[in-house]
Amino acid sequence: MRILFVSSEVAPYSKTGGLADVSSALPATLKKRGHEILVVTPRYGQIDVATWDLRRRRLKLTISIKGKTIQGGILDGQSPEGVPIAFVDQPKYFERQGLYGENGQDYTDNDERFAFLCHAALETCIMSGFSPDVIHLNDWQTAPIAALVQHIYRDKPEINSAGTLLTIHNLGYQGLFPPEAIMSLGLDWQLFTPSTMEFFGKLSFLKAGLVFADKLTTVSPTYAQEIQTSDMGFGLDGILKDRAEDLRGILNGANYRDWDPTHDAFIASPFSMQDLSGKTVCKADLQQKMGLPMNHDAAIIGCISRLSDQKGIDLFLKKATELLDLDCQFVFLGEGQKDIEDSLDKLAFEHPHRLAFHRGYNEELAHVIQAGSDMLLVPSRYEPCGLTQIYALRYGTVPIVRAVGGLDDTIDDADDEFGTGFKFRDADSSQLLAAIKRALTRYSDRVGWRRLMESGMSMDFSWDLPARRYEAVYKEIRNLRK
Ligand code: ADP
Numbered sequence: 001m002r003i004l005f006v007s008s009e010v011a012p013y014s015k016t017g018g019l020a021d022v023s024s025a026l027p028a029t030l031k032k033r034g035h036e037i038l039v040v041t042p043r044y045g046q047i048d049v050a051t052w053d054l055r056r057r058r059l060k061l062t063i064s065i066k067g068k069t070i071q072g073g074i075l076d077g078q079s080p081e082g083v084p085i086a087f088v089d090q091p092k093y094f095e096r097q098g099l100y101g102e103n104g105q106d107y108t109d110n111d112e113r114f115a116f117l118c119h120a121a122l123e124t125c126i127m128s129g130f131s132p133d134v135i136h137l138n139d140w141q142t143a144p145i146a147a148l149v150q151h152i153y154r155d156k157p158e159i160n161s162a163g164t165l166l167t168i169h170n171l172g173y174q175g176l177f178p179p180e181a182i183m184s185l186g187l188d189w190q191l192f193t194p195s196t197m198e199f200f201g202k203l204s205f206l207k208a209g210l211v212f213a214d215k216l217t218t219v220s221p222t223y224a225q226e227i228q229t230s231d232m233g234f235g236l237d238g239i240l241k242d243r244a245e246d247l248r249g250i251l252n253g254a255n256y257r258d259w260d261p262t263h264d265a266f267i268a269s270p271f272s273m274q275d276l277s278g279k280t281v282c283k284a285d286l287q288q289k290m291g292l293p294m295n296h297d298a299a300i301i302g303c304i305s306r307l308s309d310q311k312g313i314d315l316f317l318k319k320a321t322e323l324l325d326l327d328c329q330f331v332f333l334g335e336g337q338k339d340i341e342d343s344l345d346k347l348a349f350e351h352p353h354r355l356a357f358h359r360g361y362n363e364e365l366a367h368v369i370q371a372g373s374d375m376l377l378v379p380s381r382y383e384p385c386g387l388t389q390i391y392a393l394r395y396g397t398v399p400i401v402r403a404v405g406g407l408d409d410t411i412d413d414a415d416d417e418f419g420t421g422f423k424f425r426d427a428d429s430s431q432l433l434a435a436i437k438r439a440l441t442r443y444s445d446r447v448g449w450r451r452l453m454e455s456g457m458s459m460d461f462s463w464d465l466p467a468r469r470y471e472a473v474y475k476e477i478r479n480l481r482k
Pocket of ligand 1: 304385
């Protein structure tokens with residue numbers, strides 16, 4: 001099949017979260033399975049032309065945004081797995097410090113920036129004579145393509161027979177803009193209605209995809225159900241319920257090329273289920289790097305997370321006094337909301353022997369923490385899939401998670417047969433504390449703990465199965481269009 005995959009972030013070129021990992025691994029797996037795939041993504045400022053050997057096409061993009069003619073270019077690259085990637089080059093829009101904003105503020109012209117990306121993806125197909133069977137969209141940044149295909153591009157032979165799939169990686173981010181943003185997309189005002197793209201007086205980029213895409217997926221089966229409820233539907237549960245027949249949950253895979261302790265270039269020593277001696281080296285390395293006491297017996301509980309309300313770090317903070325009294329060490333890596341960053345900084349300052357916090361985004365340290373920790377904490381209020389707990393399993397780092405969304409789908413409780421981690425049910429700090437205590441009690445039983453590590457390390461979350469599930473949805477879409 002011919003697939004156009006459009007995403008606002010693709011690892012290793014650009015990344016703020018799990019979307020980047022998926023946009024790298026899924027196309028690579030689909031290519032391996034024999035599909036013809038083209039990825040389109042912005043060329044952000046930090047994506048260096050020389051480092052990635054990008055080649056500029058002679059063709060120019062000319063796109064009208066709010067009545068202004070904006071020109072851009074395409075830089076062709078190839079992922080490490082040989083997937084062709086067209087980087088949309090528009091320096092005014094994309095050569096900035098952040099992907100979506102800076103200092104906690106979204107860029108005010110995000111509607112224009114991502115409208116440009118949406119048009120550029122379709123124009124690239126037209127310019128290169130690439131006629132996709134399916135256009136795979138990801139989150140609000142590219143969701144409007146579903147509306148553009150239906151209302152602007154249907155008479156183009158390259159786009160004419162294409163169907164669309166929107167994958168929701170996080171319903172909490174919807175791309176809400178003032179109504180005039182409809183002109184950034186070049187769509188008719190008639191589409192600004194509650195049954196199409198309007199969301200309580202604003203224009204919703206995400207809703208354009210929810211309404212107009214042929215099929216919808218989200219990144220775990222449980223999250224697919226949760227988003228149809230008023231508790232977790234962010235006001236979009238009604239439309240998601242209406243489209244329940246077209247909505248599937250496909251659990252994300254893990255990219256074991258980058259996340260496997262047997263060949264992870266970032267960690268102090270490789271290790272495997274058969275030989276765990278390297279993990280001891282990694283633990284000491286983590287303690288040393290984070291300035292924690294070099295105590296092998298103390299369990300290390302790691303946490304690698306965007307620091308937003310979604311991630312439930314406040315549940316940890318509420319019980320900090322009791323938690324920091326336990327016989328263990330905590331390591332946090334993350335950036336985001338200033339109030340959470342400041343609270344973690346304060347705890348690290350007051351309890352330097354118990355808690356270390358690295359504020360910022362640091363790919364290498366994320367691997368060092370996965371390898372050196374004994375447990376990984378993911379206390380999310382909601383979690384579409386979550387990748388850090390899946391990676392943790394492979395590193396023998398036992399997840400402690402809230403039983404929600406993809407966390408519930410990927411982790412089985414240690415009290416059950418073949419358990420792989422510790423779960424707590426509600427977004428409640430006492431339940432979090434109890435789960436951590438339960439994990440620490442189990443940790444002191446070395447034989448039991450080793451069994452738990454092995455259960456996790458032997459789990460296989462590779463992308464082959466999810467890729468086959470996406471293929472099945474692509475086929476349905478192709479059949480619809482026929
Ligand atoms: P989300 O997409 O909601 O942020 P996921 O668990 O799906 O959550 O994906 C998070 C990804 O981002 C993982 O690959 C994780 O290692 C990475 N990550 C998150 N925060 C940081 C950070 N501060 N530094 C490095 N990597 C991070």
